[in-house]
Amino acid sequence: MAAHQARLTDEEIVVDLAVVMSAGQLPAAYWISNTLRLMLVDGRFSLTLSGGRRSIGHALDEVVWQDPPIQNFPARWAARATELGGQRIALGDMLLLGLAGANTDPAVCSALALDATGNRAHMSFSHGEHRCPDPAQEIAEVVARTAVEVLLDRLPDVTLAVDADSLRWTPSPWLRGLATLPVIFTPA
């Protein structure tokens, strides 16, 4: 940023860094923990790394479709009056993006949702000019995949320490992530 030809001021760099850190940290952490939760509670997924590489990709894809870290995103303001899905939107109206709802809208994606593996047509990174930047999406996927792979490599017998039903989600209208994910494992 400091070397960019646009010559950002120090203040602009600080604001941009804050956006990158706040936009990146929790969503990536929740992508990892939601994927681990799914693999720990759902018998379709193999928990051993040797049997599980395909499982990890499948679980990451399923989470980003069905259980995405950012469920709803505030906020957009309409730059002109328009109509969307039969609803009138006036100039200046505030719009909340229902990303998770869009992914699972039965009118558009019931067939996709059945097998989302490798399908990137979801809305979990939003869409348009202010979507999660493409390089950030790629970094997030590398980080999440590596985290799950390394965890299963180092702790191959990891299992859930509590009933799946007792896992608590952090209360938030925007983000979807667990407060804790208690597990048992043999120390390596």
Ligand code: HEM
């Ligand atoms: C390395 C991790 C990540 C980084 C560095 C990162 C970075 C960013 C940045 C800088 C923005 C602001 C873009 C803008 O305002 O123009 C953004 C927006 C966003 N990111 Fe990410 N992100 C990361 C991971 C994720 C993950 C894992 C998800 C969800 C699966 C996600 C979903 C979003 C969404 C929904 C937005 C809002 C887009 C909008 O305003 O419509 N991001 N991200």
